[in-house]
Amino acid sequence: MCNVTAASPAFLMPTQSPAKFNPGCVESYRQRIRAGEELCGIAYYLDGYLCGLLDGHHRATACLLEEKDFYCLTIIPLSGWCNYVNEKRESLLFSDHQIDKNVLPANMLKWLIRSGQEIMV
Numbered sequence: 001m002c003n004v005t006a007a008s009p010a011f012l013m014p015t016q017s018p019a020k021f022n023p024g025c026v027e028s029y030r031q032r033i034r035a036g037e038e039l040c041g042i043a044y045y046l047d048g049y050l051c052g053l054l055d056g057h058h059r060a061t062a063c064l065l066e067e068k069d070f071y072c073l074t075i076i077p078l079s080g081w082c083n084y085v086n087e088k089r090e091s092l093l094f095s096d097h098q099i100d101k102n103v104l105p106a107n108m109l110k111w112l113i114r115s116g117q118e119i120m121v
Contacts, residue, residue, distance in 0.1 A: 014053050016053075076095050
């Protein structure tokens with residue numbers, strides 16, 4: 001299941017130690033950006049507008065220095081389950097995104113319930 005959005009989250013928190021910074025790697029990515037390549041990373045949603053950057057620290061730095069946008073595939077954990085009794089529908093909550101449970105494969109719903117991910121809101 002993938003939901004593409006250009007909205008929040010908007011801020012990345014590094015998860016890599018500054019000791020791992022490699023200026024040569026950043027310069028290599030800067031050259032690739034100048035050649036027209038678009039770079040991206042992987043992030044994990046934390047709260048509000050904040051994500052932890054899991055992969056792409058040097059790419060993010062290069063994009064910042066080249067004044068280019070840096071987009072991430074963002075993993076957003078299941079945060080709730082809504083049961084709208086009057087409307088006879090149920091939805092899964094992922095941060096501020098709601099997904100109707102009927103669009104999910106039945107085996108995925110069973111797994112979520114079995115693994116204790118069901119949260120009644």
